[in-house]
Amino acid sequence: MLQQRYLSKLTPELIAYFDARIPEFSAQLKADINVPQGEWDKVRTASFALHEKQDSFSTADLNWDVPVEELMSPDLKVIIGLIGERAAVQYLREKYPDATVIGRSKNLDPQNGSDSLGYDIEMTLKNGERYLIDVKSTTGTSDMFFLSANEHHVSEVTKDVMNESYYILRVSGLNKDTLTGNVQFVTLDDVELHVNSYRALIKKH
Secondary structure, rough: OOOOOOOOOOHHHHHHHHHHHHHHHHHHHHHHHHHHHHHHOOOOOOOOOEEEEEOOHHHHHHHOOOHHHHHOHHHHHHHHHHHHHHHHHHHHHHHOOOOEEEEEOOOOOOOOOOOOOOOOOOOOOOOOOOOEEEEEEHHHOOOOOOOOOHHHHHHHHHHHOOOOOEEEOOOEEEEEHHHHHHEEEHHHHHOOOOOOOOOOOOOOO
């Protein structure tokens, strides 16, 4: 079974970057990091209401700040991801009541789901159009998220399949106190892709 894992190291330079560039965001960042995991754990099964962001945007307006989740503990990131995926399913079922919305990830289907599909949700409209949707969740406002090689591959393959589309559902601003968040549909044509890491193998001589 493939699992998506990303390595991020909190360095003094990174902290200084946030402190210098965005003081107010740095303060919020520190507050979010220090939120006890139990507080989010209490609302992991709560119903979050998602509000749509603008449908179209320019890549020049994107916020490339590092997502706050990259500085959180792995367990807390898992909880945020779970909440985001469940909120996404609820949002899609309310927005498209005639569509069939099925959770395909382990978060949404612990028994039969898989995290190696390259997407989290499958939605089929009455006209037969099929949407593969990967959910990217954050408690912050960053427009940056991480895309695995498998997710990118699936999105590219989908382009050649009739009546099938691949979307990122960006869930941002998740708030445990108000049980709300923002949601935005994004395709890979809407964003700039930057190389984040390489898989390195030691050469045998």
